[in-house]
Amino acid sequence: QVQLQGSGPGRVKPSETLSLTCTASGDSFSTFYWSWVRQAPGKGLEWIGYMYNIRSVNYNPSLKSRVTFSVDTSKNQFSLRLNSVTAADTAVYYCARWVPALKTFDSWDQGSPVTVSS
Amino acid sequence: DIQMTQSPSSLSASIGDRVTITCRASQGIVSYLSWYQRKSGKAPKLLIYGASTLQSGVPSRFSGSGSGTDFTLTISSLQAEDFATYFCQQGYSTPTFGQGTKVEMK
Numbered sequence: 128q129v130q131l132q133g134s135g136p137g138r139v140k141p142s143e144t145l146s147l148t149c150t151a152s153g154d155s156f157s158t159f160y161w162s163w164v165r166q167a168p169g170k171g172l173e174w175i176g177y178m179y180n181i182r183s184v185n186y187n188p189s190l191k192s193r194v195t196f197s198v199d200t201s202k203n204q205f206s207l208r209l210n211s212v213t214a215a216d217t218a219v220y221y222c223a224r225w226v227p228a229l230k231t232f233d234s235w236d237q238g239s240p241v242t243v244s245s
Numbered sequence: 246d247i248q249m250t251q252s253p254s255s256l257s258a259s260i261g262d263r264v265t266i267t268c269r270a271s272q273g274i275v276s277y278l279s280w281y282q283r284k285s286g287k288a289p290k291l292l293i294y295g296a297s298t299l300q301s302g303v304p305s306r307f308s309g310s311g312s313g314t315d316f317t318l319t320i321s322s323l324q325a326e327d328f329a330t331y332f333c334q335q336g337y338s339t340p341t342f343g344q345g346t347k348v349e350m351k
Contacts, residue, residue, distance in 0.1 A: 131288070164340075172332065172342035187339065221289070230336020231279040231294040237287055 129153045131236035133222045138242045145209040147239055149222030150202070160225040161198070161205040162232060165218040173218075177225045178205065212243045247271050247335050251343030257351040264320040266331055266346045273313045274337035280309055280318045283345075284329045292331075293318065323348070 130152040139145045149161070162177035176186035178196045186194055190209070198205045209216060220239045223232040248271035258264050268278065276296040283289040291300045293309035296316055306321045320327055328350055333343040 164342075171344045172334075174340040174342075185339075223289075226294075229279075229294045230277040230340075231291060232281075232289075232334070232340075233291050233294075233300070235281075235288040235290075 129159075129224055129234045131222050131224070131234055133220065133236040133239040135220065135239040135241055137240065138244060139212055139216075140245050141213055141243055142211055145207070145212050145216065145241060145243075147207045147220050147222070147241070148204055149206070149236060150204050151224070152203070156203040157200045160227055161196075162223045162225040163196070163207045164221045164223055164232070164235075166221070166238075167215070167218040172221075175207065175220075214243050217241065217243045247274060247338055247341050249333055249335055249341050249343040251333055251346055253346060254344060255347040255349060257349050258323050259351045260323055260325060262323045262351075264323050264327075264348060266318045266333075266348075268311075268316045268318070268333035268343050270314045270316075270335055270337075274335045276312045277336040278309070278311065278316045279334045279336065280307075281332050281334065282327075282329045283332065289332075320348075 133149045135147040160177050160179050163175040166172045178184040184196050193210050195208045222236045224234040226233050250269045252267050278296045280293040281289045292303050292307050297309045308319045310317050330345045330347045332345040
């Protein structure tokens with residue numbers, strides 16, 4: 128199984144852009160799908176989207192207008208950018224590996240808490 | 246979106262108890278249902294996918310069943326390391342999750 132390590136700012140101001148990066152250990156990074164999931168306080172988990180490469184990306188329609196994924200295969204990293212954040216974007220953000228053949232997430236990081244506050 | 250209704254939201258149990266958690270989908274999802282375990286501050290762990298297939302390395306006291314709209318996660322004999330939050334996820338369409346079930350010590 129792959130090991131995932133997410134990193135982020137911890138705090139972002141309203142209307143600014145949230146940026147998170149996830150680093151995956153192991154080989155064959157470019158052969159997998161990578162995903163972001165979040166959980167706001169008191170709410171359930173929300174899928175943000177997944178990507179295979181820059182040409183194959185699928186976003187949650189509720190966030191599509193504000194979110195952008197990117198990938199750096201040379202560093203085994205994939206990233207999330209969420210712009211125009213509000214307090215509603217305060218959440219723990221998880222990166223995870225999506226296995227489309229099994230319709231499941233088989234590896235996760237421990238989550239990066241992000242607070243949107245001035 | 247397919248809504249996933251998980252119950253109960255929490256339960257209290259003792260070591261050795263049989264524990265059952267259910268997940269209901271708002272429409273049929275065939276067997277595209279996964280179960281995860283999450284402990285505070287740790288990465289969620291995949292337990293079961295395809296409704297009933299145990300992920301490699303997961304103890305056999307965990308089992309899953311169901312198809313269509315109704316699914317169950319069973320822990321046959323609760324161990325100390327099983328106190329955690331469990332949640333389901335459907336993969337039939339864009340992924341959605343249950344609200345989670347917190348298993349606490351009685």
